[in-house]
Amino acid sequence: MPARPAPSAPPAWLGRLLLAMVIAALPAGAGAAATGAGAGEGDPAPLARLEILDRGAGPEAWAENLLAGPVEVLLRAIGAAPPAAPALPARATVPARARVLVSRIGRADAQLVLEVVPGHPGARPLDVEYAWPLGSHALRVSQGWGGAFSHRDDENRHAVDFATPEGTPVLAAREGVVMQVEDRFAGGGLGSTDDTGRANFVRILHDDGTMALYAHLAPAGARVRAGERVRRGQRIATSGNTGYSGGPHLHFAIQANRGLRLASIPFRMFGPGGLLRFSEAANGVE
DSSP states (O other), X not given: OOOOOBOOOOOGGGSOEEEEEEOOOOOOSTTEEEEOOOOOTTSOOOSEEEEEEESSSSEEEEXXXXXXXXXXXXXXXXXXXXXXXXXXXXXXXXXTTOEEEEEEESOTTOEEEEEEEESOTTOOOOOOEEEOOBSOOOOOEEEOTTOTTTOOSTTTTTOEEEEOOTTOEEEOSSOXXXXXXXXXXXXXXXXXGXXXXXXXXXXXXXXXXXXXXXXXXXXXXXXXXXXXXEOTTOEEEEBBOOEEOBSSEEEEEEEEESSSOEEEOOOEEEETTEEEOOOOOBTTBO
């Protein structure tokens, strides 16, 4: 096998995104609101927004889903939990681009945090054979299941890093709906762990609730938009080397929400030479 480039470290966007909100003395009256701040120019886009409304009966905590697929949220207090109905911590599932009332808060000076995990907790993965996700017939795995460098946590345990030159077409391995697109970032390398959240990616939601993640894509390399339905084999992006990465490659994983916990799951794939059978590395050696 050809020399392997250094694999990628776990990208920050694979996990849950925390949106902190301090509820100050809210102005009385219908429509009064406080909203979580959006992402800065150098930050990954938020998954959801926490909005506090007071329509005359006290503060209400609403979660707004910013993705084109479902998310699960957990609303909790920093410090002592205020009176709330339902009591905190409170969970809710929010459909694509929708808003859901999570809890009615009994004290307006509480400090709240909304934790967000992409995907529906009721996902039931089907046994599917995935298509080859690259417009290239060269098969080079730089890190497989359970790889010691970065594939040891739940979100990445069954991810595969396919080494491929920058500019290689990235293809949808399965039909689905584009749930999330990030392609604003440029640059990559192992120089700073600050880059872990700056890897471009496309997340595609499948009919069984699982999600395919295609990551470390080229800047402005996405060929699809959130909400668009794509077919198997359709070009969705261009490969790159963005984020905390040791070399050009495609980070590919099938993930499911296991109840406020994002986990990668095993998958089968038909590659350039036939069926690919991945197995978890023993003691970190692939």
